[in-house]
Amino acid sequence: MPHAYLVFEKDLRQFRLILLSWLGAVGVTHGVALLGGMLLNTHFMFRITQPLVLQWLSALQAVLILIFVPLIVQSDPMVGTTAFWLTRPISRLSLLRAKAVLVGSVFVGIPLLLEIAVLALNGLAWKDVLPAALLIALEKSAFIVPVFLVASLTGKFHEFFIAGIAAVLGCVAAWTLLPALVPGLCFSGAPGTALGSLQQQMLIVFVSVLLIGHQYKTRRTQRTIVGVLAGALFIPWALCVLPQGVLQQEVCRINPPQVVIQTGQAVVAEDMVSGNRLARDRIVSIPIHVRGLRSGQFAVLLRVSGPLIAYGPDVQLRSSGPLRSPAVLLSSRELQDPIQHALKDFIVMNPYQGADNRYPVFRLPETVYDQYQKQSGVYEGLGAFDIYEYRIGARMPLVRGAKRFSGRTESVVLDVIEKPSGVAVIVGEKTLNVSSAFSKGGAPAGGDTSLDFSGTYVLVHPGRKEAFLVDILDQPGIRIDLAWPVRADRLGFKVKRYDFPGLNVGGSVTGVQKSWLKEAELIRLEARELGVFERNLRFSDFVLPEVGELRK
Amino acid sequence: MKTVIETRSLTKKFGAKTILAQIDLDVPAGSIYAYLGPNGAGKTTTIKTMVNILRPTRGTVKILGVDSTALDAKEFRQIGYVSENQVLPEGMTANALFDYCRPMYPQWDEGFCQSLTRQFDLPCDEPIEKLSRGMKMKAALIASLAYRPKLLILDEPFSGLDPVARKDLMDGIMELTGTEEWTIFISSHDIEEVEHLADWVGFLHKGQLKLSETTESLQARFKRINITLKNPLESEVPFPANWLLPQQEGRFLCFVDNSFQPGESEKQYRKGLPAVSMIEIQGMSLKEIFLIQARQLKMLNI
Secondary structure, three states, X not given: OOXXXXXXXXXXXXXXXXXXXXXXXXXXXXXXXXXXXXXXXXXXXXXXXXXXXXXXXXXXXXXXXXXXXXXXXXXXXXXXXXXXXXXXXXXXXXXXXXXXXXXXXXXXXXXXXXXXXXXXXXXXXXXXXXXXXXXXXXXXHHHHHHHHHHHHOOOXXXXXXXXXXXXXXXXXXXXXXXXXXXXXXXXXXXXXXXXXXXXXXXXXXXXXXXXXXXXXXXXXXXXXXXXXXHHHHHHHHHHHHOOOOOOOOOOOEOOOOOOEEEEOOEEEEEOOOOOOOOOOEEEEEEEXXXXXXXXXXXXXXEEEEEEEEEEOOOEEEEOOOOOOOOOOEOOEHHHHHHHXXXXXXXXXXXXXXEOOOEEEEEEEEHHHHHHXXXXXXXXXXXXXXXXXXXXXXXXXXXXXXXXXXXOOEEEEEEEEEEEOOXXXXXXXXXXXXXOOOOOOOOOOOOOOOOOEOOEEEEEEEOOOOXXXXXXXXXXXXXXXXXXXXXXXXXXXXXXXXXXXXXXXXXXXXXXXXXXXXXXXXXXXXXXXXXXEEEEEEEEEEEEOOOEOOOEO | OOEEEEEEEEEEEEOOEEEEEEEEEEEEOOOEEEEEOOOOOOHHHHHHHHOOOOOOOEEEEEEOOEEHHHOOHHHHOOEEEEEOOOEOOOOOEHHHHHHXXXXXXXXXXXXXXXXXXXXXXXXXXXXXXXXXXXXXXXXXXXXXXXXXXXXXXXXXXXXXXXHHHHHHHHHHHHHHHHHOOXXXXXXXXXXXXXXXXXXXXXXXXXXXXXXXXXXXXXXXXXXEEEEEEOOOOOOOOOOOOOEEEEEEEOOEEEEEEOOOOOOHHHHHHHHHOOOEEEEEEEOOOHHHHHHHHHHHHHHOOO
C-alpha cells in the first residue's frame, strides 16, 4: 500500500469531524447561493438577508481554512525533532502528496465542484466551465497554498498563528517602506485589474508551491523562511515588471487614422489612495479627450508607458511608480454622443453636462515635485487607449417582473415606484463573469457606483422617441451587493435603485403621466470594448501646478 | 566485529555551542549498548543525529552500513526508535496506531504484537492522549518491536516513569533480549536502569565520549584498591594517572585503578609504594564506575 495513501487515510480518520464541519459550511454556503439565484426575484426578505448570510458564511470558510489546514499539515510536522513520522519508513514526498491531496481535494476540489454546479444552474455556458474552474481553483489556491506553506514552517497551531500575523505585518511593512527607501524601485501593491489579480494569484501559488517543495525536500526551515522573505519581495516586483497583457488574449489592435489627442488643464494631488505618508507622492492628472473616432465610439486611456518630463536636454524626470486605473465617469461629456448613438432615433432629453475625464499620467515624490514645480518642461509617454461603444443589451417593459438576459447579465425589474416628478426603478441583476481576465472584447469590469460607465439603464418611450438618463447625482437608494463566496464579480447578485426624477425635463413631459409610464421601456446600455490603439503623448510647455490648483 | 552503528569524528554544533565533539563510536551487532551520561551531555543529540532527525555539523554516522543522511524507508523498516520526547499521533487508539504502522513493515509480526500487548497489559481502545506516560511508552515500544527491527534505539525510555511501569518495561526488554537477536542502543542518565541489560557501555560527558567498551572489560579494568602500608607516607607522593581519586590516611591508601591488570598491577603498587603490607582488590559495579568517572571528571574540571 503506498505510504502516501496510509497518511491520507490516517488524516481522513483523524480529522473526520472537522472535515465534515467544513463540508457542512461549504454546502450551506452554496445552498444559500443557489437559493439566491432562485428566489432573488420573488422573496424580498431573502434578498435582504441573503447577502449578510453569505458574507458571514464566506468569512466562516476563511476562518475554517485558517484553522483546519494547519491542523492537517502539522499533524506530521516538517519542523522540530519529535514527530512520529521522522523515524518511520515514510518519505517526505509521500507526506507532501498525502497532505496536498487531502487539502486540495477537500478545501479546493469539493468547493470548486459545488461552485461550478451553482454557476451552471445560474446560466454558466459549457464553454465557460473550464476557464471558470481554472480561475476559481486559482483564486482558492492563492489563499490556501500560502496557509499550507506557513503551516509547514511551524509545528504548533499557536506558532502558525504568530507566524501568520508576523508574515502579514512584515509584508505590509516591507511593501510600504521599500519603495520609500529605495528610489526608483518598481513595486506594485494590490493590482487593480482582473488580469493583475490573476497574475498575482499565479505568482503567489507558484512561489508558495516552490517553497513548500523545498521545505518538504530538505526540512531546512531557516532557508525556506529566507525564501518566503525573498518571495514576499519578488511578487510585488514581478507584478510591476510583468507585461500586463502577457496572459490575455490579444485584443483587437486598431489604428484609427484621424485621432487627435486633446488635453486640458493639469491638476496635481497628493496620493491619497495609498495613504503612504512616508512616500508622499504627487499624482499629476490631465483631462484627455480623443477626437476623430467613428461616431458612437469613445476612448479610455488604459495606461501610459514610460512617462517622463524633460527639463532641457540634461534633466529628465521619470514617473516614480505605477499609476492607478482612471475612473471614467458616466457623466462625462464625451460619453453623451456614444449613448445617443446607441439609442439611435431616441432623443436623450436630459444629457449630462459633466467635464471630460481626467487621467493620472505622472507620479513623483514630494521633494522632486517641490523642486520642479512651476518649471516648464516637455511631457512624453506612450498612451494605450481602449475604444468602446455602447450597445443596447436588454430592453424590457417598465413593469414589475420584466426580465431580460443579455451577455452575462440577467436584469429583472423588481419594483417601479412612482413619484411626483418621476419614477424610481428597482433592478435586480445577476451577472456571471467568470473569464473576463482572459477574454477579449467583453464589457469592462464594472464598479458599483452610479457613475460607472460600463453599464447603465435608460428609460424610453417608444412612441414619443424620448429617452431619459438615470439621475447620477441623486443615487442614495437601496443598493445591495451580494458578494459570495469570495468574489463579487463571479456570480454577482445586485439590487440597485435607479432614479429618473426629471421626466419633465425640456417640457416634453409635464409631471409623471400614467400613460407615458404605461408605455415606457427600460433599456440596459452596455459598454463593449472594440480594441486598443497606442499614441505618443507629447505635451510641450508642461508645468506642474500647485497641489489642488488648476493650471495650464 | 560487525558494527551496526559507527560514528567518525561526529560533531554537532547549535550556533557557536558545541554539543558533540569528535565522537568515534562503534556499536557491535547483537550488543546491548548503554549510552550513559548526565543530563545535557549530548546523548539525545547523538541519537537524533544517528537517525537523521538532525544533520551532523561535521563527521559521519553510519547506521546499518548506510550514511545517516541517506537513510530512507528501506533502512527505517529495520530500525525501531522509542524516545521520551517522541510525539505519538495522540488522537489514535493504540490499535489504530498499530493499524497505521502495520502496512509500513512487510515483516510486521501480528502475533508478536498481540503478545506484547497482552504482556504490557495495554488498553488498546483508548485514545493515546488519554493514556498514562508509561502506557504511551509501552504503545511506542510495541509499535517499534512488532516488526522485529535489527536495531532498536531507545532514548531515555524509562525517564519519568513510575517504578512499576519502569519495571514492566525493563522486564519486557530483558525478556526479549533473551529471545531476539537484535542490537539495542539505549541511552540513559541513570546507570541503574540499564546495568543489568547492557553488555557494552559508552560514557558521554559534555559532548565528549570518555569511554566505550564492553561491561566485562570495563569491570575488569576498574578495581577499587585498598592498600595497607607498614609506615605512613612521609611526603606527598605523586600517584600514577590511572589511580583515580586517591585517598590517604595514615597507613591506609585507597584509590580506583582504571587500568587494572591482574598480577601486573600488584607489582606496580609494591614497586611504587614503600613497605606495602597488604593489598585488597575489590570489583566495582557499573554504577560505581560511572560515579567514579563522573567525580574524576568533575575534579579535573573537564
